Amino acid sequence: MAKVKTVFVCNECGYESAKWLGKCPSCNSWSTFVEEKIVKNTDSKSTPIINVTPTLLKDVEKKETTRMKTNFEELDRVLGGGFVTGSLVLLGGEPGIRKIYANTTNM
Numbered sequence: 438m439a440k441v442k443t444v445f446v447c448n449e450c451g452y453e454s455a456k457w458l459g460k461c462p463s464c465n466s467w468s469t470f471v472e473e474k475i476v477k478n479t480d481s482k483s484t485p486i487i488n489v490t491p492t493l494l495k496d497v498e499k500k501e502t503t504r505m506k507t508n509f510e511e512l513d514r515v516l517g518g519g520f521v522t523g524s525l526v527l528l529g530g531e532p533g534i535r536k537i538y539a540n541t542t543n544m
């Protein structure tokens with residue numbers, strides 16, 4: 438059996454609420470809540486149907502990808518040669534150490 442639950446989600450920050458709110462308590466944006474329906478499968482016996490054929494690692498084809506160099510030798514090495522197009526990399530570090538942000542979607 439599937440159970441449908443309705444939640445309201447803020448378009449700006451993703452805050453969830455059981456009821457519609459005019460102002461988001463998380464990001465203080467106005468009229469950003471949209472209704473979303475979540476379908477929960479309550480039948481514990483059912484298993485998801487996964488139509489995937491496993492591939493042996495030795496059979497995986499290696500593809501060359503375009504990489505964007507950061508000009509930080511150490512970071513490029515950790516990233517395997519730079520940012521991959523469309524990838525997301527989260528860097529952590531102390532405040533003020535000059536973390537960088539790069540959008541690689543339009544390379």
Ligand SMILES: [Zn+2]
Binds near residue numbers: 447448450451461465
């Ligand atoms: Zn919000």
